[in-house]
Amino acid sequence: MANIHQFDVLVVGAGGAGLMAGLYASKTAKTAVISKLYPTRSHTGAAQGGVGAALGNIEEDRPEWHTYDTVKGSDYLGDQDAIEFMCNEAVQAVYELEHYGLPFSRTPDGRIAQRPFGGHTNNETGKPVRRACYAADRTGHMILQTLYQQCIKNDVKFFDEYQVLDLLMVNGAAAGVVALELSSGELHVFHAKSVIIATGGHGRVFEITSNAYAYTGDGAAIVLRRGLPLEDMEFFQFHPTGIYKLGILITEGVRGEGGVLINDKGERFMDKYAPHVKDLASRDVVSRAMYLEMRDKRGIGGKRYLYLDARPETINKYAALDGRTNPDGSPYVISGDELLGKLPDIVDFCRTYIGVDPVTQPMPVQPTAHYTMGGIPTNKFGQVIHDDQNTPVPGLYAAGEAACVSVHGANRLGTNSLLDLIVFGKHAGLNAAEYANGADLQPLPQDPEDYTHQQIDFLRNGSGKENVFDIGNEMKAVMFDDVGVFRTEEGMAKAVEKVRELKERFKQISVADTGRIFNTELLNAWELSNLLDISEVVAVSALNRKESRGAHAREDYPERDDENWMKHTLVWQRDGKLEIGYKPVVYTHFEPKKRVY
């Protein structure tokens, strides 16, 4: 029998969502956080641009405007009750982070600084509003450091470099998880009353991505294998500005500071596609515009990239043409030093990785797979739901990018993910603790690590000819090419077939390292099995949805079809086959209308 630990609340994942959940659960319940990475190495640390909240520190702003922008950004697929809740909680949540010690950038009079971001507007003028609260271009890094310190202060117990491989469910309720300790290869059973899954996204299903190697959809795959559904997995966001070929993200904050996209003819093309907000349209709109420019041979040198120009002279030229002003009404002008002060990491990335200095040269960019709007379905209390009636699974919660509340619907606005983490992370933590304080532990199953042993033995004992890298590369290529920015029936059908073929080939893999200590090869193989399961769900959901909405853009069905498709997709894996169902979208105030920027 493995090592057994007992807690009231278990959080799987130590990113922004997991730490916020752990912090709030620990206020009233014995709480542990388990993470395959050391907590401050979690992917939240990569978040650059900011966290959205209508503080109105620089100009007038209101939570109702933030709510409407988010509903519109979601292409009306987001659940409006949850969006309203998130945008109303945002202001308090950001001040809470400030009080925990987060070193936000400041206005000259000492308030939290804010900048514009795509899709965030003053609803009366339609112009971009400064809503993103930021700590230079290291906002996520600061969130992680701040929350980790608060968790330590609050006696949260951390299990770092433990990889969770299975969720234990007893009598239809969560009972704990099974994890492998990376340093020893030993299995541990964590027995708990509540489990919160906060394992982040799965961008590694795509070839060009801004996502870290650890983004392998572990939580979503584990839940799927335990018979629970995944929601709206066809909606995957491609961020417009990844560094060409590398995918490393150049934050939208660059365009927020005035940077513009330029084609091979030297034209600023976004005013054709989004005449009002131009380069600050929502991400799906900008990514598609870039794709069309490249398709019509206006990529730089005819290649599949464009320029993001943030040289101060370019910013100042277009700011003058757009009539952009500072809050005091003076013309907006930026210097090279100011750019460096506001975006130090971006300048550094470009200098280091591609030898381009953004202060004097334009940056080569292409859309990069960035964020999953879909995930483990939850309600706004963080409870995982398992059917089209929104029935909660007792004791099981999810938050952050792994979850689908759904506040992002078909397309997420920038800065709303960090917001999602802190708002729903907090409420998942509070509610999981409250549940645990009123519930008994479920009994452990007879042999709790049985399924985990089966998975590991299969990987360790395989002697076939296939290897993890070939299968992974083929999966990433077909997903990027055929389930990417633009999609067709033929391409997606090909992708489904290819992924299924790769799943068959995966049965023949062998792993050279059979050791126990830090066997990363074995774990990479396990992660690939997750990515394959997730790819199949993404491709099948995308093929099934016969319309274009948000990030899901079909060339064969170019229009949004509210009559037939204003509904969430749910997908279950049953006996190795996928089953599709639906659940309704929640409306409060906003009737769907055509989305124009």
Ligand SMILES: Cc1cc2nc3c(=O)[nH]c(=O)nc-3n(C[C@H](O)[C@H](O)[C@H](O)COP(=O)(O)OP(=O)(O)OC[C@H]3O[C@@H](n4cnc5c(N)ncnc54)[C@H](O)[C@@H]3O)c2cc1C
């Ligand atoms: C480059 C970049 C820039 C971004 N900038 C912004 C921004 O400016 N504003 C914004 O709102 N959003 C931004 N985003 C999106 C946002 O950062 C992420 O969506 C968010 O940080 C995800 O947080 P999370 O807590 O859900 O997951 P993560 O921070 O990824 O944490 C996941 C955790 O789960 C753990 N884990 C995973 N699998 C397992 C397992 N099997 N067992 C144990 N532990 C596991 C990991 O160790 C990690 O601790 C950006 C994203 C990227 C990639």
